[in-house]
Amino acid sequence: MTSPHSLPTLKRVAVCGGTHGNEMSGIFLAKHWVQDPSELQRDTFHATPFLGNPHAIEKGVRYIERDLNRTFSAEFLNLKDSDIGSYEVQRAWEVNQIFGPKGSSQAYDFMFDLHNTTSNMGTCLIVDSEHCLLPMHMCNYIQKHYTRSSCPIYFYQLPGEETYGINSVAKAGIALELGPQPQGVLRADLLAQMRSIMACALDFIDLFNKGMLFPAFEIDAHKVVQRIDYPRYPDGEISAVVHPDLQDKDFLPLKPGDPIFQTVNGEDILYEGADTTYPAFINEAAYYEKKVAFVQTEKRMFSLPALQKNF
Template identity: 40%
Template structure:
């Protein structure tokens, strides 16, 4: 089977602080800005734009000021009129779209790497939207071979890019990097180092690809998002009735089979997984998802065939 030829990657953005209390990305961006000051733009193989996505939230070390900015990048929200009552994050999302997009246009930046932390035990998880984005999938596959100190997994959301609501959907290619576990508002050196290496390895792949290296296709394991599961709640007050079961806690991407424990009620009762079809849970007990009514997401593990790729020469 022959190669699929793809355009060279001309420009990339590395974004941190989309959630202002997820500190690894904030400090990776600041360190990259320090490196540029010391060494000049030539420190990277292509022009890299570094962005603190939500500066007000970063300053206050909060997830967001008015609303979750990583839900503000759908085409509908990006094209909505700005009024006096528009949330800060919607205004900022439109600024970022003007700077890095516009989303879906020929002028959009080639690649966005958006940096996030999770309180869940997810190691290094790469999340993106397009099942046919061969470049992004090849970068993910390369990261899996290069980063060895934590598991590296790929989650595919597979929804239309116009409906995709997170920052990396503004670029032609792109993915978010989730590294955890790390408490929000805290910086851990081990988690920071994994994230920094992931950015460096991504730039290494781009340099090799742009210089003509052929990346062989093959089979690749990905987790396809299926749906979200909420905590058991009191029907009247909507207060939680149970917490994640100790046997499920910290076991992100384990195989969940019928009869496995899910929740432990506050009165001591175990609630079990009742579905016939096994699934893989992730974002288990993510702190920031309590307000969204999500105890964890469920995914299905599939093998994708990806083609051999190389750069299209002018």
């Protein structure tokens, strides 16, 4: 019998809400937990809540000058004080100093990052890649114990791409992406779901710290292949919108020849890929500026070894 993979006990855990200042479920919960952190306490640890982008939260916007959740790469974290220009770069530096430094032995053991999307992503669990053993075991635990809805797993990291999200300053992390929810709006159903998933995830850490053996398993996950832009006119303006047959079909199969865009004159533009894909973040409001109409993913089965804490 193969010995389980072992990792140290998780003692320092952080929970971030408001990395984007108009995604309200995480903001609401983080503000509540800052005032009353009792829900974040377990026998073996207590989690520290914080607000990711306070100025953006005050203004009710995604960010002030640049997307904070794209600012935790070496390009920005290694800047000297005199070179830090935008507010979000300064904030990334501060978060990295408090909860990191990224890649160091002093970094927090785990960080949760709470998000909403305008896309029909449901209760999505976002992990860097399939190589993140602890987060993947957490996802497996959540899928088995949170039964109110399916919880698809989404790997956002492309091959060779550096991690750049806020939870990458910790040794391990996961983002919750719940939708659809309009920007700047709270929905009670999604708020309750986020709260329940967080409770389930914290229970997993507590059980891990107490020495529970988590057996090997296989699991489906969606791995990013590429990010698809809207059709555009020569001047760069969008020339077609997401097709009605694709809208709200996040994580459902998209086959070659299926319509993906529709022009103002009603002309359908078809998916020309050779293989079935599984779109995500379809028609996400915040991705218009990033020139992303949807993210093309492949759905694959991944095998993970058993896990237990070091003794």
